[in-house]
Amino acid sequence: MTAVYADPIAFRQACRNQQWTEQTSQIAPGYVQANLVIVPKAYAYDFLVYCQRNPKPCPVLEVLDVGNPISQYLAKGADIRTDLPQYCIYEKGQLVAEPYDLLGDWRDDFVSFLIGCSFSFENALTKVGINLPHLTHNTHPAVYQSLWKTTPAGPFYGPMAVSMRPIYQEQVKQAIAITARYYRNHGAPIHIGHAAEIIKDISQPEYGGYYQIQPGQVPVFWACGVTPQLAALQAKLPLMITHKVARMFVSDWQDKDFLDIN
């Protein structure tokens, strides 16, 4: 990693100042990160039901009040419009802009959803010695549109997105046991080993870099918070805003606060 922030407040300040506009895997180790989806209120109910019906890829951590861009729960006082590295604005499912803040785009009918992210458990994995290849390449895990379908709700439907991490065979059990406890950040893997059963081509991730599976490693797949973006894109909403992929919202909560035991 080229940069690490010990403090999520300092990290969000760097975003606000546009000093950090890159991806956030292990940017503030041990802090819970979240995906952002913003939709007009007219679509918020169906979107929330979609998330409820697909809890593995879409664990909702916070729903902000209609029109309010300020987080109350994940990071009290953080401004959704400025405190992420970069955003994507979509109109009818087409990318129209990738701004560094949303100050000029905000509307009173916007509802913001913060959704769990597997970056949140990466520190727990590395702490027990599970090496994650993307970290040594200063990027984020490979993310694929899987062959698996989600359960629709209203206009929302589409494939489940998955993140993949190559794990050494003898560490797979440990990776499962650890991540299972982070159920609000996708929890246990949804598939282990046979890539062809869940994705089309392991060498062609939709996002992130692919690192060759090494001898002794197996590909391990987790449900991914890009899923609700895919669904909202397929629904071709008149307007929808998300974080730019892998450029997450970094919360004030630590991973230990989100264990199953809490």
Next chain:
Amino acid sequence: MTAVYADPIAFRQACRNQQWTEQTSQIAPGYVQANLVIVPKAYAYDFLVYCQRNPKPCPVLEVLDVGNPISQYLAKGADIRTDLPQYCIYEKGQLVAEPYDLLGDWRDDFVSFLIGCSFSFENALTKVGINLPHLTHNTHPAVYQSLWKTTPAGPFYGPMAVSMRPIYQEQVKQAIAITARYYRNHGAPIHIGHAAEIIKDISQPEYGGYYQIQPGQVPVFWACGVTPQLAALQAKLPLMITHKVARMFVSDWQDKDFLDIN
């Protein structure tokens, strides 16, 4: 127990025929049970956000489509209007009827929410030898309105409801470890030992019987799915329907299907 159904389908049939109208703790051991809340569509978004903001007491397991009384997920084909033992109808927060079915009361704008229930992990506790006093008295655990407040959403607010089970000191760790894994059915306890910190009077539960804490036992409190009922009552909705307390929806899913590892 006076009656046990090995099969949830047979149990729901008994409800439909009004052959079973009583409480359901351990009625179909090992099957996941759920609380029912029905509200008009106009209140469904705020109610779902309320549940999202209070995931310990209000883990939503299924949201039925607007106007549709048939479950798709927890028990495919089950009819919400007939397949529970008994219901409560509230107008502006006042109980107006306790019917055995909802066939005459159904409306096209009704949205049904099925919410996790701690009865779902009772079989896992008894299987390791943790004795639950209410079972030997053929009733359900004591349920209290706690002193703790929930996080509001729209018109919904109020105290958290809790269920209490007296557990022998040497079994408390095991009870915590087991229930933590059922995070979609309230998960780990929210309080152990000092009743006065969480409820007013341990001898006066709002629902269910109180069984004297025996020497060597401590009271253990779990978040309870009566919470959203309390919130909806405080909101004084024009109309709201729930199951009658402790008379739950029994699903086709087994407790093992709802573990954190899934």
